[in-house]
Amino acid sequence: MGERTAAAIQVEGLLKSYGEVVALDRLDLEVDAGTVFGLLGPNGAGKTTLVRIVATLLRPSGGHARVLGHDVLTEPLAVRRRIGLAGQFAAIDAELTGRENLEMVGRLYRLSPAEARRRADEVLERFGLAAIADRRVSTYSGGMRRRLDLAASLTGRPPVLLLDEPTTGLDPRSRQELWAIVDELRRGGTTVLLTTQYLEEADRLAQRIAVVDHGRIAAQGSAAELKSAIGTVVLAIRLSDPATTSDARAVLADLAARDAPRIVAAAGEIRLPVSSPGASAEAVRRLDARGIPIAAVEVQQPSLDDVFLTLTGRPAHDRDSAEQQAIRESA
């Protein structure tokens, strides 16, 4: 009675191009059933395109995508019976109440009216929305709307959940709540494919992470594997005088771990991936000898930021974006 394959989502050589622009460049991916898989990458990397193809919203230019063994092109209805989709925006009707929204989606998942009602009650309870279920969504806060949107995607009990940047624009508390829900769903056996621009989000939620850049997967693995790819630890050195940054960088260059060719340097701050914590003493000695004053040295686990920069040569997100900065600051 099982599905045709153990992988919940299989993507093979997926290609999507718009004329000259290639959004997905023969991408391969496999998501194990019952796990959370994080697609990490900046805007325009192809994450949303991938989710939209898996959700049968967009036709690929080439390659295959399957959900629980069902091809998105030849069996779209079978795929839709098995997925729930929640995107960056709350796709719910503001003029209707929370309960009306959920019952409607339940009906469209082909539940009977009674079953749709029962299921809506269940989901409202579970998402802490029961008290406001009969209020119009226009009176909800942003966090409540997003929770309701996620609840709506679950009214049909889909075994596979697709979340496209589910916490973009949410306040920290709502993000935490949403994270807790995703954890709970995974424990209940749901497979989750999640896209995010936030490294800590992928780190926190996903068992496997793929770093997506220019429509390709730049690296894939567990958070720990990705981090270890660039060195065991990172020395975070803060200099007293930002003017000495490039000098310090030159002095420390050959200390970097073998597989980590990049030293990340911002004015007054250097992040140096090294293979052993012992390198910190050497780094301090060298800077001292050169007369470069140090404000602080810290031995850190590499962040996914370090990973992204090492793999793609660019920071994971555009630091100029006011919205993202606000979110980072509030997080």
Add this chain to the structure above:
Amino acid sequence: MTAPPAALSERRHLTLPETLRDTRVMATRQLRKNRRRPTYIVFSFVQPVIFVLLFRYVFGGAISTGPVPYVDFLMPGVIVQTAVFGALVTGMGLTEDLKAGVVDRFRSLPMARSAVLLGRTAADMVMNVMTLIVMVLVGLAVGFRPSQPLYDLALAFVLVLAFSYVFSWISAFVGLTVRDPETAQSAGFIWVFPLTFASSAFVPTSSMPGAVRAFAQVNPVSLAVNAVRALTIGHADALPPALGTVAWLAGLLLVFIPLSVRAFRRA
């Protein structure tokens, strides 16, 4: 989570009853939304009423319609125009749903994709019934006196509704193609204004220069207006324009239902 049923014998298409059920769900959604926006409903009545008053009391005196009183000439025209304008709501509503991501949700659900459009156009038709009733009442208030039997009047009403329903599909196609509410609104007026004004709705086509008159005489709006006029005031034979209108509507439906459904699939 329970595993979904075995995949091998799974149906790949929805049945007609399933499609109709989804259509009902979608129409209920739309009507419920409309009911909760009373100001929106009121404003959708205001515009056609203003047209009646403008033409009845501002332009009307300067327009000669021979033996037929202008108000009797005007009302069938304004009523058909209202039906066309009312159809614009369909396209604009769809672009709003597209923008809000609601269409993405619907398209990711195991529902009939055509039901989104079928439900939407059905709900808009219900709205147009109400608008038409208001128009008839306003017409009576400003002196419109239909002389024909009730049976003919009912036929005229049904013809206007059918007209508005078919134009909802054109509007749906335009909306799903331009995808943006503001653009949908301006794009809507681009095709609706020439169609409703270069017609027999407000002035007799005999007053128009040759090329415009030629267009106005085959224009489906003119045919519908002529049919409604004949069915209400009985100044001419209703059958030829009525048959012409039905032919137009059937042709437009055959073209625009598939076009709209295709545009929706790709939206």
